[in-house]
Amino acid sequence: MIPITIDGQPVEGKEGENIxxxxxxxxxxxxxxxxxxxxxxxxxxxxxLVEVVRRGRSRMTTACTYPVMEGIEVLTQSEKVLRARRMIMELILAMCPGDKLIQDMAKQMGVEQVRFKKDDNKDCILCGLCARVCDEVVGAHAISFAFRGDRREMVPPFLGEAMNCIACGACVVVCPVDVIRMKEEGDERTIIRWKRTLKMKQCKVCGNYFAPWFQLEKFKERAKLPKDFFDVCFTCRG
Ligand code: SF4
Ligand code: FES
Known part of the structure; x- marks a missing residue:
């Protein structure tokens, strides 16, 4: 175990963990x-953002990217940290003014005014979670960041339909500001933001449409499953 202090309290982390x-x-x-x-x-x-004191020197860093190291002191509530976080929150609020979670977080942090230009046409906070889950967990690599600066966007390749998207909905679940919508109508599932519509497979037992064909074929191929493995839905499988 690795001993550190957080706001003066002794805490232990494990090798490979972040603050x-x-x-x-x-x-x-x-x-x-x-x-x-x-x-x-x-x-x-x-x-x-937190302040980390190591060998007598203090620096501001993002806690999620900083590994625990023996003897570091972490300050999560110093005036410097709170001021910097409020500024970041203002920027995020300007990027996504209509989202309830962001509004609530801003309020909790004491951010009442936004000095940056709000863009009501934008809703994504560019957190990158959708693409990271799509790459690292699902393995579909269907979306990525494009452009730079204030034109930066999360998009499918060539801004068209996300041809690698298997419509599994993982991005819908992880998006913190709920801007990726999925709809199911009849035998089709659409991930609206990525302009991807796929036909769904019908369960041989209950008759419900339960997952896109393309997704099931990819899973079968990857896990080397038998041809008829997904003929029955997850519920009927028991
Ligand atoms: S998860 Fe949501 S907020 Fe984050 S980059 Fe993707 S669309 Fe934007
Ligand atoms: S930078 Fe650490 S949670 Fe976003």
């Missing part, structure tokens, strides 16, 4: 939007 993980497990409250324990930390939202 955010250790702090959250120990019950500290550090705001975060782009962290998900199932994918590699990316440090996109910068909300998890």
């Amino acid at each position: 955010l993980q250790v702090a959250l497990d120990a019950g500290f409250d550090i705001p975060h939007l782009c962290y998900n324990e199932n994918v590699k930390p990316y440090g996109a939202c910068r909300l998890c």
